[in-house]
Amino acid sequence: MLHTVNKSAFDNSALGDCLAVVSPNDAVLLIENGVYGALDNSPSELAHIKNIKQLSASGTRFYVLQADCEARGLAESALLPAVTVVDDAGFVALAAEASAIQSWY
Amino acid sequence: MDKPSTNESTENESTDKPEDKDILLVFRHAPYGNALAREGLEAALACGAMGAKTSVLYINEGVWQLLEPQNSSAIDCKNQAAMASALPLYDVDAIWVDEDSLKQRNLTGADINAGKIINHTHVQTLLASSKRILSF
Numbered sequence: 001m002l003h004t005v006n007k008s009a010f011d012n013s014a015l016g017d018c019l020a021v022v023s024p025n026d027a028v029l030l031i032e033n034g035v036y037g038a039l040d041n042s043p044s045e046l047a048h049i050k051n052i053k054q055l056s057a058s059g060t061r062f063y064v065l066q067a068d069c070e071a072r073g074l075a076e077s078a079l080l081p082a083v084t085v086v087d088d089a090g091f092v093a094l095a096a097e098a099s100a101i102q103s104w105y
Numbered sequence: 106m107d108k109p110s111t112n113e114s115t116e117n118e119s120t121d122k123p124e125d126k127d128i129l130l131v132f133r134h135a136p137y138g139n140a141l142a143r144e145g146l147e148a149a150l151a152c153g154a155m156g157a158k159t160s161v162l163y164i165n166e167g168v169w170q171l172l173e174p175q176n177s178s179a180i181d182c183k184n185q186a187a188m189a190s191a192l193p194l195y196d197v198d199a200i201w202v203d204e205d206s207l208k209q210r211n212l213t214g215a216d217i218n219a220g221k222i223i224n225h226t227h228v229q230t231l232l233a234s235s236k237r238i239l240s241f
Contacts, residue, residue, distance in 0.1 A: 008135055010210060011166050033138040036169065041211030067179035071137055073172035073186070 002098035003028045006105050009037035009048045014104040019051040024059035027094055029086070031065045035074060038064045038083045049080065056082035065091060127158035129235035132167035136185040137177065142170050145241030146188045153195030160199035161192065162231060163220060167241075168206045171217035186218060203228050 007014040015037045030038050062083045130149045134141040152159040175186040202220040
């Protein structure tokens, strides 16, 4: 299934709550202020970064919406390697292939 | 109602002189996702244009507003960074950025486009010494 998260990991528990229950077969798409959760800040090793890395290793797919990254000045090079950038068509494709969609907000 | 007229004239005089007023605007939210950042900047520019001694403080999620380049046309929004670059033109030169908020987000001075980074103690002093604060 597809999970979407639209709140920043730095002032909201939505991403953490999502990561606590996702399965290896799931896809997680970060949109709107949710894209800040995909920033790679290895020095401080925040909880959500560790979780994304672990879940990614076990098969969960992670995506960010391109338009939301560009709007907020987040370069693709600043994102976690585990995260794939998708455009609006990619968002639609993820939604279409998903058995169900859970929005975390 | 029963006030002496001298008091009234003093009050009127003070409201007519915005340059006597100093005001701090606190930006605590990310640039997009809601209207707070845009409204805060509009208020800051208005304060500056009115001649008030205006300072702004970027703290917590507000520091995201300072990342560039922002291609906000991708989400059909007005460019916040471009708007913020107008602050000095409106005599808003006191632009402060909270160091702890940057660190928590693994950002450094090299990542942000404006403002002077101040530590926790300076932020406390700034807030404590401001008589008028608007929060966005």
